[in-house]
Amino acid sequence: MGAALTRYRMIAYVVGVVLIMLVVVGMPLKYGFDNPVVVETVGPAHGFLYMLYLLAAFDLGRRAGWSLRRMALVMLAGTVPFVSFFAERGVTREIADRLRAPAPERERVAG
Structure with missing residues (x-):
């Protein structure tokens, strides 16, 4: 992830x-x-990059197990100026916390 x-x-x-x-x-x-x-020039570039953003958000949401609503909100964040930065920060914080947390399997093996 x-x-x-x-x-x-x-x-x-x-x-x-x-x-x-x-x-x-x-x-x-x-x-x-x-x-x-x-x-x-920038408009079409943004359109293409936004499609890549949608793919990246979908991929991350699928791997993280987000609900469809959560995934849609993160995807829509790329359409409003400055909102993508706030969404990215929140998503990064959530996923980073998940990655830092020990997996239940590792706790059982270590214990």
């Missing part, structure tokens, strides 16, 4: 940064200055 978490974390950061760039730089340029170049 550690590799799935790493993949999710990396793509969550990238999607978050690209979305912020699109909203903070691209949208004002397009609608305020009639210059759509950033939206035309």
Whole structure:
């Protein structure tokens, strides 16, 4: 599950940064200055990266045993600026705690 978490974390950061760039730089340029170049280049990149984000979130959620609702909320976090960073932080904390906890099998063998 550690590799799935790493993949999710990396793509969550990238999607978050690209979305912020699109909203903070691209949208004002397009609608305020009639210059759509950033939206035309960054928009499709964000769409492609968001699909990778969905795959990474699904993979991690499946491995972690999340409910469908939890998985959908984490997936939707990539659509709102800054939210992907908060979601990533919470997911990382949860999964890291799980990975640090001793497995029940290891406790029985050690005891």
